[in-house]
Amino acid sequence: MAISKVTTASITDADITTAKLAYDAAPFRNIVINGDMSIAQRSTSVSSITGSGYNTVDRFRTNMGTAGTWTQSQSTDVPTGQGFATSFKMDCTTANGSLSAGSFLIIDQRVEGQNLQYLKKGTSSAESTTISFWVKSAKTGTYIVALNDLDNSRYIANSYTISSANTWEKKTITYAGDTTGAFDNDNASSLKVQFWLVAGTTYSSGTLATSWESNTNANNAVGQVNLADSTSNEWYITGVQLEAGTSASDFEFLPQDVNLQRCQRYYFVQCDGSVSAAQDIGIGTYYTSTDLRASFSFPTTMRTTPTLEVETVTDGYDFRRNGGVDRMDDFVLNNASLTSASLINNSDVSGTAGQAGHLFSDDASCFLAVSAEL
Amino acid sequence: MINTVTKNYVDGDFVSYQVTYVNSNRAKSVPLATDNTDYQAIQEWIADGGTVIDNPPE
Numbered sequence: 225m226a227i228s229k230v231t232t233a234s235i236t237d238a239d240i241t242t243a244k245l246a247y248d249a250a251p252f253r254n255i256v257i258n259g260d261m262s263i264a265q266r267s268t269s270v271s272s273i274t275g276s277g278y279n280t281v282d283r284f285r286t287n288m289g290t291a292g293t294w295t296q297s298q299s300t301d302v303p304t305g306q307g308f309a310t311s312f313k314m315d316c317t318t319a320n321g322s323l324s325a326g327s328f329l330i331i332d333q334r335v336e337g338q339n340l341q342y343l344k345k346g347t348s349s350a351e352s353t354t355i356s357f358w359v360k361s362a363k364t365g366t367y368i369v370a371l372n373d374l375d376n377s378r379y380i381a382n383s384y385t386i387s388s389a390n391t392w393e394k395k396t397i398t399y400a401g402d403t404t405g406a407f408d409n410d411n412a413s414s415l416k417v418q419f420w421l422v423a424g425t426t427y428s429s430g431t432l433a434t435s436w437e438s439n440t441n442a443n444n445a446v447g448q449v450n451l452a453d454s455t456s457n458e459w460y461i462t463g464v465q466l467e468a469g470t471s472a473s474d475f476e477f478l479p480q481d482v483n484l485q486r487c488q489r490y491y492f493v494q495c496d497g498s499v500s501a502a503q504d505i506g507i508g509t510y511y512t513s514t515d516l517r518a519s520f521s522f523p524t525t526m527r528t529t530p531t532l533e534v535e536t537v538t539d540g541y542d543f544r545r546n547g548g549v550d551r552m553d554d555f556v557l558n559n560a561s562l563t564s565a566s567l568i569n570n571s572d573v574s575g576t577a578g579q580a581g582h583l584f585s586d587d588a589s590c591f592l593a594v595s596a597e598l
Numbered sequence: 599m600i601n602t603v604t605k606n607y608v609d610g611d612f613v614s615y616q617v618t619y620v621n622s623n624r625a626k627s628v629p630l631a632t633d634n635t636d637y638q639a640i641q642e643w644i645a646d647g648g649t650v651i652d653n654p655p656e
């Protein structure tokens with residue numbers, strides 16, 4: 225006899241699985257921001273990298289010392305059929321086959337402590353975490369991925385193997401929860417998710433820290449291959465997801481606007497002349513006859529009071545007022561909050577106090593951004 | 599690599615640091631915010647022996 229009606233009582237709780245629900249039961253489960261490498265506000269390619277800093281794909285920082293020279297880019301080389309459109313690429317352009325003891329090359333993402341409280345680190349209920357990602361490398365062998373607790377100087381690492389050169393492979397690593405050392409509940413960097421690519425003996429001469437331990441350099445990246453040993457070496461990664469629990473769920477794709485806004489908490493480009501030479505930067509006024517001030521708002525609340533980054537371009541910026549144009553080379557920061565910034569130029573311009581106008585870029589080299597990176 | 603660090607004054611008040619970099623036309627104006635990592639980098643640079651250029655308005 226057919227069942228004519230399904231009631232709540234006829235389905236046990238255990239039968240209602242996540243797979244049977246028509247919605248994502250754990251939105252924003254990915255601790256890593258921009259794990260699909262889709263946002264690259266600064267640039268899509270930067271060459272001649274020999275040191276540390278943010279270069280291309282948002283939120284992913286390069287940390288490097290004596291490890292060759294690299295070109296970093298946002299690539300369209302992706303694993304087939306997985307839904308990714310972009311990846312993060314490192315291409316060795318000057319090799320270093322004889323590493324110094326202190327050589328290192330790490331790609332990391334730094335995470336605010338206030339976003340990690342639900343991991344309950346430092347308690348008896350500390351959550352395990354699982355990282356999953358797609359990776360492709362010209363160099364086979366052992367690579368290290370680590371979690372680095374900056375608040376308590378604690379560290380755990382594990383290895384993955386590139387078994388087939390130049391082939392996309394999915395990797396999954398689970399880290400035990402740490403019952404020692406809670407993350408600070410603030411906007412500072414508490415955790416670094418680290419992908420090692422090069423490690424000198426300073427970082428590889430001990431025993432790999434596969435359990436949480438006090439951070440010891442020698443135990444950081446034992447077994448790591450030297451990806452800098454040939455200019456044929458390339459390394460790609462995408463689909464990076466770190467989540468609570470002991471298993472990896474499907475990668476959580478976010479809408480592009482949501483992903484961009486999450487990145488803009490840390491970095492926001494107000495003007496990029498390479499996209500369009502003439503861009504409206506903000507509204508301004510002459511505070512005095514030689515003191516021009518302008519302001520603009522950010523699209524989202526930033527992590528902290530941001531730094532102003534300005535490309536100096538001779539006569540590259542215009543103040544359009546009262547039917548005329550005053551030109552200037554750059555600005556400095558007058559004042560900033562979490563939501564807006566005020567700029568000032570008191571060296572290149574002169575006008576009438578009280579006169580208002582629009583501040584524009586007027587050259588393909590112009591660039592103006594604010595940064596509150598970790 | 600940091601080239602120079604100069605104090606920015608507005609209306610007589612020290613409001614930010616101006617940082618220039620070797621072989622770069624891109625400068626940074628860094629607010630006096632202790633949780634700004636550029637501000638922290640300047641403090642490390644000073645601790646390592648870097649000298650801030652200070653020309654307060656007369």
